[in-house]
Amino acid sequence: xxxxxxxxxxxxxxxxxxxxxxxxxxxxxxxxxxxxxxxxxxxxxxxxxxxxxxxxxxxxxxxxxxxxxxxxxxxxxxxxxxxxxxxxxxxxxxxxxxxxxxxxxxxxxxxxxxxxxxxxxxxxxxxxxxxxxxxxxxxx
Numbered sequence: 001x002x003x004x005x006x007x008x009x010x011x012x013x014x015x016x017x018x019x020x021x022x023x024x025x026x027x028x029x030x031x032x033x034x035x036x037x038x039x040x041x042x043x044x045x046x047x048x049x050x051x052x053x054x055x056x057x058x059x060x061x062x063x064x065x066x067x068x069x070x071x072x073x074x075x076x077x078x079x080x081x082x083x084x085x086x087x088x089x090x091x092x093x094x095x096x097x098x099x100x101x102x103x104x105x106x107x108x109x110x111x112x113x114x115x116x117x118x119x120x121x122x123x124x125x126x127x128x129x130x131x132x133x134x135x136x137x138x139x140x
Contacts, residue, residue, distance in 0.1 A: 008021070008048060009033075014057055015039055015060075019033075020033065032045050033046060066097045071120075079122065079124065081135075084128055084133065087139050088125075095111055
């Protein structure tokens, strides 16, 4: 693919740096750009209006819970099932958020979450599905 020169490439808006223009267009005809978060390096494709008119400079790709930082499963939908996303976040909060009402039963006793799941929440989703998860079950 040949890079297309563009006046916006290299500029920073909010937490995104525009790294290149694509040959793609959105359904409404707007140009799609490759962008990178200046805080965490997350890359995504976005329309210029979505990049340019952000109201803040904060990174939304990660959530800080207690002493850990996890990918924002709400924003990136790395866990496509909304019920499993909530379960995952509840597990993380019980184990790492000292303000959580159930922290004393989990995190305070040394219970933690598999590191690979913290770094890659989609692996938690895959594990759940491959082990028979359905919406009538719970995970604790």
